[in-house]
Structures are given as C-alpha cells and as structure tokens.
Amino acid sequence: MSTPPIQADLLVSGATLITMDAERRVIEDGALAIAGDRIVAVGKREALMQQVSARETVDGRRFVLTPGFVDGHIHITGDPITRGFARGAPEDSWSDKLQRWVIPIFRAQTAEDERIAAQLAALSTIRYGATTFVEAGTVIQLDAVMDGLAETGIRGRVGQWVEGRAYSPADDQAAVSAAAIGLLEDEVERYPDHGADSRLAAWPLLVGHSTNSDDVWRAAKALADQHGLRVSAHMSPRSGDPEWFLAKYKRRPLEHLADIGVLGESVMLTHLADIDESEFELLVESGAGAILCPHAALQGGFGIAHIGRFPEMLERGVNLMLGTDGLAADILASGRLMASLFRDARRDQDLIPATTILEMATLNAARALGWSSFIGSLEVGKKADFVLHDTDLPEWGQVFDAVGQLALSAPSSGVHSVWIDGVRVLEAGRATLIDEPKLLADARQAGRAVIARTQLPNRTPWPVT
Known part of the structure; x- marks a missing residue:
C-alpha cells in the first residue's frame, strides 16, 4: 500500500539548507515544504519531489536557505x-x-x-x-x-x-x-x-x-x-x-x-x-x-x-x-x-x-x-519562517562552505526572499505586503517634521552649502 503524498502549499526545491537542527545538517540539493504556516517536510530534493504534492514550487538551486x-x-x-x-x-x-x-x-x-x-x-x-x-x-x-x-x-x-x-x-x-x-x-x-x-x-x-x-x-x-x-x-x-x-x-x-x-x-x-x-x-x-x-x-x-x-x-x-x-x-x-x-x-x-x-x-x-519549539531551525512542525540567500553574486563564488560563507562573507544584498508564517513578505528584495516607495517617502517627510518640532539644530561635521 503506497503512502499518500504530503500535501503542501509550497515546495522550495534544490536549495542548500542550513537546517540548524540538532545534528546541524547542511543539505545540499535540498528541499523544504510548507503547508499553511508550518514546515511539513525537510530533506533531499529528489526524495521530497516524490513525497510531496505542492500547489507551488520555487526553484531554489541558486539559494542558501536558512531559518529566519x-x-x-x-x-x-x-x-x-x-x-x-x-x-x-x-x-x-x-x-x-x-x-x-x-x-x-x-x-x-x-x-x-x-x-x-x-x-x-x-x-x-x-x-x-x-x-x-x-x-x-x-x-x-x-x-x-x-x-x-x-x-x-x-x-x-x-x-x-x-x-x-x-x-x-x-x-x-x-x-x-x-x-x-x-x-x-x-x-x-x-x-x-x-x-x-x-x-x-x-x-x-x-x-x-x-x-x-x-x-x-x-x-x-x-x-x-x-x-x-x-x-x-x-x-x-x-x-x-x-x-x-x-x-x-x-x-x-x-x-x-x-x-x-x-x-x-x-x-x-x-x-x-x-x-x-x-x-x-x-x-x-x-x-x-x-x-x-x-x-x-x-x-x-x-x-x-x-x-x-x-x-x-x-x-x-x-x-x-x-x-x-x-x-x-x-x-x-x-x-x-x-x-x-x-x-x-x-x-x-x-x-x-x-x-x-x-x-x-x-x-x-x-x-x-522561550520559543525553541517553533522557531530557530528548519524542522517539521516549526513555523515557516525562512530566508533565501542568493549565491548568484560575486561575493559568493562557488559555495564550498555554506555556513562559513554566509556567516562571514556573504553580502547583505544577498537576502532575496523571506517567508514569515508561511507568507512571502519579501521577494527579490522588495516588500510584498506594503507599498515600499510610499513608505520611504512618508518616512522622509515624517523625519523632517519630527526634527522641526524639536527645534534641535542639525549639526553636521562639515559645512553644508
């Protein structure tokens, strides 16, 4: 009798996973499946492609995937x-x-x-x-x-x-x-x-x-x-x-x-x-x-x-x-x-x-x-809070050691996409849930108004003309 497939909303396929699990596994050519706000499968891509039925699949081959x-x-x-x-x-x-x-x-x-x-x-x-x-x-x-x-x-x-x-x-x-x-x-x-x-x-x-x-x-x-x-x-x-x-x-x-x-x-x-x-x-x-x-x-x-x-x-x-x-x-x-x-x-x-x-x-x-049970690692049952780090950048080069390269030398611009509670909140470096250009414009205007209300002088190290 065959095992029914794992139903998932999303499968990220082909990424290098830094799981942060108890064994600290780093899974090359790995995959992560989520359903709703939870992780439902973690493992090698080939195995999960057979075990998981996902409504959407994201190609993760150029990414290192970590917990948030x-x-x-x-x-x-x-x-x-x-x-x-x-x-x-x-x-x-x-x-x-x-x-x-x-x-x-x-x-x-x-x-x-x-x-x-x-x-x-x-x-x-x-x-x-x-x-x-x-x-x-x-x-x-x-x-x-x-x-x-x-x-x-x-x-x-x-x-x-x-x-x-x-x-x-x-x-x-x-x-x-x-x-x-x-x-x-x-x-x-x-x-x-x-x-x-x-x-x-x-x-x-x-x-x-x-x-x-x-x-x-x-x-x-x-x-x-x-x-x-x-x-x-x-x-x-x-x-x-x-x-x-x-x-x-x-x-x-x-x-x-x-x-x-x-x-x-x-x-x-x-x-x-x-x-x-x-x-x-x-x-x-x-x-x-x-x-x-x-x-x-x-x-x-x-x-x-x-x-x-x-x-x-x-x-x-x-x-x-x-x-x-x-x-x-x-x-x-x-x-x-x-x-x-x-x-x-x-x-x-x-x-x-x-x-x-x-x-x-x-x-x-x-x-x-006090949240070890639901964040901090890529494990089945934990929250679908995770990050795709883009390695298709000159600062990465060949990925020999995903852990060392990410922690010590990967560029800040390498964060490509972010999911929180199973929702993609950042895609290709841009916010998906808020109007980013409007927020930035509003923030600049609000900052000027706040300083004007304080009546504090703007002291710059060199004269601004």
Whole structure:
C-alpha cells in the first residue's frame, strides 16, 4: 500500500539548507515544504519531489536557505525616521545627549510618525533576513505601532515606554510605581501573547538602567512568569549604571536584581558591558538571557573589547543573543563584528566561529525567548519562517562552505526572499505586503517634521552649502 503524498502549499526545491537542527545538517540539493504556516517536510530534493504534492514550487538551486534570524534588541520608533540626525555635539556628555537630544526626538513623534517608523524598521529587519524582533521598550504610541507592524507581516514583541521611578523627592513613589504597573498589565492584556499563534504581542519591557522601582521590576517579572513572556531591559552599557546602584543600594545592578528576586530565565538584559565577576556568575546561575549589540557598543565606546565577558558567556552557556539596537539593520553583520572584535582582543583567530554566529542569530535567540519549539531551525512542525540567500553574486563564488560563507562573507544584498508564517513578505528584495516607495517617502517627510518640532539644530561635521 503506497503512502499518500504530503500535501503542501509550497515546495522550495534544490536549495542548500542550513537546517540548524540538532545534528546541524547542511543539505545540499535540498528541499523544504510548507503547508499553511508550518514546515511539513525537510530533506533531499529528489526524495521530497516524490513525497510531496505542492500547489507551488520555487526553484531554489541558486539559494542558501536558512531559518529566519532574530534581532534581540531594536528601537523601532524614534531612530528609523531620524537616523541621520546627529544626537548632540562632541562636547556633550552621554547623559546630556540622552536627555537633551535622544529622548526629545522620541517624545516629539506623533502616533502616525511611530507607525511609519515601526514599518520602516520592520522592512529593514526583514530585508537582512530577520523574521523576528524584540523591541527595546521605547514605544509611546503602542496601538499605532501594532497596527503598522501588522501590515508588514513581521513577528515581534513590543512594549510601551515604562518609567516607574520617582525622579523627584516630591513625587509619590507608590503612585508612580502603580501607574507603571498598570500600564504593563494593560498592554499585556490588550495584546496577549499566545506563543506560536501570535505574530505580534506585548511584553512587559522596561527601559532599564535606573528608570524603574523595585516594585515595577517585580511586577514585570511576575507578569512574564504568569503568562510565559519575557522582560527585557537595558543594563550596564557603561559605568553609570553600576555607580548609581552602588550609591543607592550598596550593590551592583545584577546583584540588586538577584536580591529582589527578578533575575531569572524570563529576564533578558541588553549591553551588560560593565559587569564584574560576581555579576557574571549571577547571570550564569540565574539562566537570564544576555543581548549584545556590537555596533552600539563600539559606537558608544562601551569598552567591550577590554572588559566585555561575552566569549565567557558563550562558554558558560548563557543564552547570548545578537541585537542591532536600530543602529545597523544587518543582524549577521552584528555577529561578524562581535567575532572579529573578540578574536582581535583575545588574539585568538578561532574564537566565535561561523557556527556560533549562526547559532546566536537562530537557536540561542529562540531559546532565550522561550520559543525553541517553533522557531530557530528548519524542522517539521516549526513555523515557516525562512530566508533565501542568493549565491548568484560575486561575493559568493562557488559555495564550498555554506555556513562559513554566509556567516562571514556573504553580502547583505544577498537576502532575496523571506517567508514569515508561511507568507512571502519579501521577494527579490522588495516588500510584498506594503507599498515600499510610499513608505520611504512618508518616512522622509515624517523625519523632517519630527526634527522641526524639536527645534534641535542639525549639526553636521562639515559645512553644508
């Protein structure tokens, strides 16, 4: 008795598959079949051509096919429509740049501005092969952002801007905390996360640093644990955070988070450049995730080449993810930068190999998000989030080692097509679900209007005539 064929909506045939499965199989002349939003078959082309009955077949012979990548930390509002505008002057301190330039630009955006910015960020993210992102917790107009993101097809988790710390002694800390906690509870209720069934949802994301009280941290952690979510926050990019925590609590940031019971698997912390040995051990023991944004670290002068413990995090099993921070949309470029940086700093040319870069962008990220069961690899039953990388480019040449070439030298322009939830959201480098030319035009106009409202001067390094 013959076995009935596997029914599929799409069969990608002839590609080289980097599966990221438990055996880390790379399948040359492979094929991938999807039905609805799930992968239903993975294997050699010849076998799947006989086993699968597909409504559509895509010729994948010139492509390397990978799972979709994950951007673990990105500001999807504020930056995308004003990226080219300089924040402050060289003589301004980091704090001044933040308070007098960066935050006013975020605050000056309307709901429509943030909607446009979010769509622009999503398009940039998809174009570089990332199908999933975690937002940095700096969205102000949450409804508009969620509406805009839904049109792009991207998978993401977003959080409204929450600051639950009373900055003035005259403020009522209990009332400030209660308002922040109420906001967290409201967004999680309005945009619930049903795991694999939710492309977009809200998480209790915190700005981090010193912006929230202990009560807000505890509430965010409790919400995450109750609903199977994650808390993400900035922490310790430079010495300012440790100095603040030492002055207020007589202990460093991660020591304090551990002491109040909020350091655990449902917490992910971004930057973590300036942590000491005690904090490092707490990070390892707690199971908390770490997110490194190499471009932001280097541009910000965090000193990670000298004090960063990220290779050690990988060695000790910390779920280390990559993030772009909105400064660089290319998540693989972030991995390459990290690898090159620490190879040079440690004088070890074999440190952080190509395999580790791809693991950070897929499996590590899926594990940190609690999503190992449905993203991160090309396996039957997982979400149909995948990318076709075009090798018909001079930078590829002959494909001898798909993993090494993709992770270390493939051009950013090589992302040809992207599927999310079984839907092709990028084809031949162009968005399929949104009007890309209109979005770009709207973004330029919105960016000019935002800067005009802030009345901040446009400081360029050389005179523009």
